[in-house]
Amino acid sequence: MEAIKEYKNDAGLLKLKVKEEEGNIVVDWEGESTDDNPAKYLEPVFNEIFADVSRNYIVNIGKLKYMNSGTMTPLITLLKRMTQGTGSFIIKYDAKIKWQELSFDALILFQTEDERINIIGE
Numbered sequence: 001m002e003a004i005k006e007y008k009n010d011a012g013l014l015k016l017k018v019k020e021e022e023g024n025i026v027v028d029w030e031g032e033s034t035d036d037n038p039a040k041y042l043e044p045v046f047n048e049i050f051a052d053v054s055r056n057y058i059v060n061i062g063k064l065k066y067m068n069s070g071t072m073t074p075l076i077t078l079l080k081r082m083t084q085g086t087g088s089f090i091i092k093y094d095a096k097i098k099w100q101e102l103s104f105d106a107l108i109l110f111q112t113e114d115e116r117i118n119i120i121g122e
Helices: 038-049 069-083 098-110
Strands: 005-008 014-021 024-033 056-060 064-067 089-093 117-121
Touching (some): 014 038, 038 069, 069 117, 089 098, 098 117
Parallel strands (some): 024 064, 056 089
Antiparallel strands (some): 005 014
């Protein structure tokens, strides 16, 4: 399915493509997150995309080429917010890419026993 909406950071290096598939809001990340302060861009975008914490979301990070450590802060803030909701929130990353494995494996502490919040390496 084609993206409903696409977001790009000021440098145009990071793209978030949002679409709806089978009742899930799917957010595909592409490019690179290299901004000095990625939260300045990501937090307002996240507030728009993930406004309804009762929805089901799938975030695909696998096509992301690079992400600086500053990108983790808004992701962690988002994960904390999603744990308060009733919907599901799944992050999928490419476990074959070393930096993705290291970055996202550390987020498993946010997983819930009912797998409503889940971090999955594929």
